[in-house]
Amino acid sequence: MSTTRDSLQERIAVNIPIRREKLTPLLLVGPALVTVFLVTIGPMLWSLWLSFNRWTPSSITYQEPTFNGIGNFAWLFTEGRFWDSAINFVYYGGVGVTVQVLLGTALALALYNYVERRSVRIGLLTLFAVPMMIAPLVAGRIWQLLLLPGGGAVNGILGMVGNSGLPWLQSRWLGLTALMIADTWQWVGLPLLIIYGGRASIPDSMYEAAQVNGASRWMQFRRITLPQLQTLIAIAFILRFMDAYKFFDKLFIITRGGPGTQTELPTFYTYIVGFSEFNIGRAAALTWVIGLGSILTMLLFWRFMNTEGSV
Amino acid sequence: MSTARTNRFKWAGRGLLVVYTLFVAFPIYWTLNTAFKPLSQIGTFPPTLYPKGFQLDAFVWVLSNSRAIDAILNSLIIASGTTILSVILGALAGYAFSRFSWVDPGGHVSFWLLSTRMFPPVAVVLPIFFIYGQLGLQDTLIGLILLYLTFNLPLTTWLMRDFFDKIPISFEEAAFVDGYSRFQAFRKVIFPLVRPGLVATMMLAWVFAWNEFLFAWIITGNNTSTYTTIIPTLIESNQIQWNNIMAMAAVVATPPTLILIAFRDNIIEGMTLGMTDI
Numbered sequence: 345m346s347t348t349r350d351s352l353q354e355r356i357a358v359n360i361p362i363r364r365e366k367l368t369p370l371l372l373v374g375p376a377l378v379t380v381f382l383v384t385i386g387p388m389l390w391s392l393w394l395s396f397n398r399w400t401p402s403s404i405t406y407q408e409p410t411f412n413g414i415g416n417f418a419w420l421f422t423e424g425r426f427w428d429s430a431i432n433f434v435y436y437g438g439v440g441v442t443v444q445v446l447l448g449t450a451l452a453l454a455l456y457n458y459v460e461r462r463s464v465r466i467g468l469l470t471l472f473a474v475p476m477m478i479a480p481l482v483a484g485r486i487w488q489l490l491l492l493p494g495g496g497a498v499n500g501i502l503g504m505v506g507n508s509g510l511p512w513l514q515s516r517w518l519g520l521t522a523l524m525i526a527d528t529w530q531w532v533g534l535p536l537l538i539i540y541g542g543r544a545s546i547p548d549s550m551y552e553a554a555q556v557n558g559a560s561r562w563m564q565f566r567r568i569t570l571p572q573l574q575t576l577i578a579i580a581f582i583l584r585f586m587d588a589y590k591f592f593d594k595l596f597i598i599t600r601g602g603p604g605t606q607t608e609l610p611t612f613y614t615y616i617v618g619f620s621e622f623n624i625g626r627a628a629a630l631t632w633v634i635g636l637g638s639i640l641t642m643l644l645f646w647r648f649m650n651t652e653g654s655v
Numbered sequence: 656m657s658t659a660r661t662n663r664f665k666w667a668g669r670g671l672l673v674v675y676t677l678f679v680a681f682p683i684y685w686t687l688n689t690a691f692k693p694l695s696q697i698g699t700f701p702p703t704l705y706p707k708g709f710q711l712d713a714f715v716w717v718l719s720n721s722r723a724i725d726a727i728l729n730s731l732i733i734a735s736g737t738t739i740l741s742v743i744l745g746a747l748a749g750y751a752f753s754r755f756s757w758v759d760p761g762g763h764v765s766f767w768l769l770s771t772r773m774f775p776p777v778a779v780v781l782p783i784f785f786i787y788g789q790l791g792l793q794d795t796l797i798g799l800i801l802l803y804l805t806f807n808l809p810l811t812t813w814l815m816r817d818f819f820d821k822i823p824i825s826f827e828e829a830a831f832v833d834g835y836s837r838f839q840a841f842r843k844v845i846f847p848l849v850r851p852g853l854v855a856t857m858m859l860a861w862v863f864a865w866n867e868f869l870f871a872w873i874i875t876g877n878n879t880s881t882y883t884t885i886i887p888t889l890i891e892s893n894q895i896q897w898n899n900i901m902a903m904a905a906v907v908a909t910p911p912t913l914i915l916i917a918f919r920d921n922i923i924e925g926m927t928l929g930m931t932d933i
Contacts, residue, residue, distance in 0.1 A: 368837065369758045372751035376744045376808050377768070383805035384771045387782030394782070401785075451675055454668030468672070470919045472679055476926065477911035479866035481883050482904045486682050489689060489897055495698030497685050504701055529682060532675075538927045561661055576930065590775045593868045597887055611777045618781050619873070631778040638775060 388635075395628035402622035409625065416629035425605055426630070429613045432520055436609060437588040440524040445580050447528070448535030453569070455536075456543045469540065472533040480530065484597035487526035488513075491598075516606035519599045523607065526594050531587070535580035542576040543569070582642050589638040610634050690714065690902040697897045713902035722885060723903060729796065730881040730907075734864040736800040741807035742815075742857045746849075748808075749815025750841070754824075765816060768809045776806065776869060784873055794876035802874065803864040810863075811856050814925050818852030819845070855921030862911045882907050 395416055397409035420426050451472075459465050475483060490497045491512040499509030512522045546568065554564050592611045595601065601608040601616070608616070611634060618627030688706060689697060690713050696703040717723050748768075752759045759765050783802065784793075792798030822845060830840035846853075868883040875884055882903075889900060915922050924930075 369751040369755035372747040373758050373764075376748035376812055377764075379744065379801075379805055380768060380771055380808050383783070383802065384774075384779060387779040387786060388774065390782045390786075391778060447675075450668075450671060454672050458665045458668040459672070466919070468676065469923065470916060471676065473915055473919070473923060473926065474683065474912055475679060477862055477866075477915045478908045479868065479883055481866075481868045481886055482908055483682075485886060485900060485904055486686050489901065490682060490685060492698060495700060495702070497681075497702050500700055500702035529678065534926065537923055538930050541927060541930050561664070579930070586773050590777070592777070593883075596868070611775055614777050615780075615869075619784075624781055624785075627781055631775065631781065635774045635778050638773060642773065 391628040391631060394625055395632050397625045399624040400622055401624060412625070416626045417633070419626060420629055420633065425608070425613065426610075428605070429608045429610045432516075432607060433588070433609050435517075436520050436524055436591070437585060440527060441581060441584045441588055443524070444528050444532050444584055445535045445577060448532045448580065449539045449573070449577060451532070452536045452539035453543060456540055469537065472536055474533075475530040476533050478530070480593035481597055483526060483530050484594035487522070487529070487594070488598050491522050513599055514603060516603070519603070519607040523591075523594055523598060526598060527591070530594075531584065534583060535577075538576050538580045538583075539573060542573045546572045578645060582645055585641050585645070586638060589634055589641075610637075686901045686904055686908075689897055690905050692898055694894075694896065694898055710898075713896075713898040714906070716896075716899045717902045717906055723882070723889070726880050726882040726885045727907065729875075729879050730865055730883070732796055733799050733803065733879075733881060734861050736796070737803040737807060737864040738857050738861040740800065740804045741811045741860045742853065744804070745808055745811025745856065745860075746815045746853060748812045749817075750819050750845075752812065752816040753819035754827075765813060769813050770809075772806075772809045780869060780873055783870070787874060793874055794878050796879055799871060799874055799879065799881075802870050803867060806867075807860045807863055810928075811860055813928065814852065814856045814859075815849075817928075818849050818856070821852075822848050851921050852925075855918050855925045858914045858918055858922060859925045862914060865907075865911060 394409060396411060396413060398407075398412045398415065399409035400407065455465055455468060459468070491499075493499065493509070493511050493514060496512070498512070502509045510518060513519050550568050550572075551564055554568060559567065590611060591609050592615065595607070595609055595612050596615075599607045601612055605613075610630065614627050614630040614634065617623050617630060688704070691706040691709050691711070692703060693706075693708060693710050693712070696707060752765045787793045787798055792801070826844050826848070827837075827840050830844045831837075835843065866883065867881075871881045871884050872887075875881060886900075886903065889903065
């Protein structure tokens with residue numbers, strides 16, 4: 345990629361005056377960068393400043409932000425509700441994302457290896473992508489209906505095969521599991537598509553060479569497929585983890601954090617602190633903890649996958 | 656190589672695909688099934704597996720409900736405005752990133768741009784709420800368009816850069832030799848080649864803006880509510896009218912689904928950040 349661009353630089357310099365070409369790219373990039381900076385980076389820096397302040401603008405006596413050092417963070421780390429949401433996140437993110445990526449990988453490989461007709465493959469890939477196009481909020485509504493404790497289709501079907509059904513959405517772990525199922529329905533397609541693309545781009549000649557050398561199917565999988573897909577699997581994990589940190593819409597509609605506050609996830613809790621308790625300083629501190637957590641997870645994961653690859 | 660063992664794998668793999676296909680399709684079917692049923696057949700045991708007495712009442716309700724229609728229209732305006740702006744700005748920036756390596760040394764600038772997507776949006780929702788209050792942008796269409804534009808730009812820029820990278824430089828050089836200016840070369844040579852990618856990028860941007868909830872919930876008021884903001888409160892009276900809600904769900908899920916089917920190759924490529932080419 346970079347080599348083609350460099351050669352363009354060299355060759356274009358011959359034809360077109362440098363002065364004009366120096367200005368053009370800046371004019372092209374400028375609007376996008378300025379917009380993103382103004383609407384993303386600026387507010388984020390302001391929220392960093394707010395996280396070191398106490399500010400509850402909707403309380404009866406309106407007050408300006410007042411500096412209170414690390415007070416918000418100290419509050420946060422001693423707050424049981426925050427830790428509950430963090431534990432929920434570990435369960436939801438750890439189990440949910442792992443299931444999604446592994447299932448997506450298995451499905452992608454099965455689809456590529458065991459479905460011969462191209463039209464069927466493309467049809468299925470398109471079907472698997474449909475849930476991703478539906479608003480998460482709408483998907484939440486659909487799953488809320490499916491999981492209604494009495495009269496929902498899921499319990500109805502469980503009932504028809506002789507199970508008494510599960511009290512979905514009425515306890516912490518079942519509620520989180522319900523969110524996970526809805527999220528899996530919507531998002532397995534992403535790892536699936538990524539891995540499918542990766543598998544399709546492994547040249548057949550690698551497998552042929554392995555077969556000539558008498559490698560078993562299992563050995564081919566271990567020595568060719570997995571190493572070739574490793575980076576893409578890591579990317580799928582990272583993308584899904586980033587989304588897990590942002591998880592809001594389905595939670596908002598399916599459980600609203602309930603029963604009580606038991607199924608809250610960090611982003612939802614931030615919303616409660618910010619927009620129903622109107623404690624802006626604390627909410628800002630929360631957003632920064634979530635943001636740093638998200639970046640840290642990504643870096644750790646990337647590091648882990650890369651050392652794995654070099655062994 | 657057709658041993659019993661590989662056969663077992665083959666049928667296990669196909670079985671998994673069948674089960675998963677049913678898992679994906681069932682909620683879609685159930686949404687339509689519920690939307691076409693009379694209310695008396697919803698929430699029964701055993702569940703009514705198909706509508707007995709096919710009804711269009713729920714769809715009539717959605718299409719004659721002024722609140723739902725207004726919200727869908729607002730969503731349309733916001734999504735379309737966002738799409739046009741973000742694809743113009745994204746294509747310009749993507750072109751520059753692709754053709755002038757010095758504005759993107761080592762790919763750091765474009766990566767920085769993409770990385771802003773990784774920070775949870777809730778991080779900016781509080782400041783935006785107050786800033787918008789100060790600037791009078793709350794409850795305005797332009798306010799939401801500006802926000803969605805920003806959230807879309809990293810992706811549109813990244814994808815457009817990718818699509819431009821796939822067009823060989825020599826095409827432009829040939830145009831320069833023929834005496835075209837850069838703009839003419841872009842318009843007559845590059846643009847027609849990049850159009851499929853551009854369309855897919857537009858569609859993804861549109862779908863994102865169409866489906867967004869958190870910021871719409873915070874920023875919009877009575878004048879600009881989008882369809883996502885009315886879904887949580889729609890008909891929450893004593894008995895939930897599930898057939899109406901599912902009809903609404905079917906209506907609002909139709910445009911993105913049609914977009915996916917029409918542009919599936921490029922959409923799938925775009926959804927995976929250019930990694931998958933079916």
